Amino acid sequence: MNKAKMVLQNTGMRKDNQQFDDIVKIVESAKDRAYRKVNEELILMYQEVGKYISEKSKEAA
Structure with missing residues (x-):
């Protein structure tokens, strides 16, 4: 293979x-x-779960 063809490839x-x-x-x-x-x-899910648990624990107290 010639040099020019190798360069092109x-x-x-x-x-x-x-x-x-x-x-x-x-x-x-x-x-x-x-x-x-x-x-x-x-x-966002963890925040929502935390808020839910917090509210339920306040209701239970």
Whole structure:
């Protein structure tokens, strides 16, 4: 294989790798946002459960 053809192939591979890396970054970013949203909902649930338990314990007293 001649040198020019090797350079062209390597350039194409770098471009493909960069595109793949960009897609991986998009997916990882979406996963991070999803984790944050789930954690936010868990915190709200814990607050609601705590409020409920607090109110019921006041009623019982």
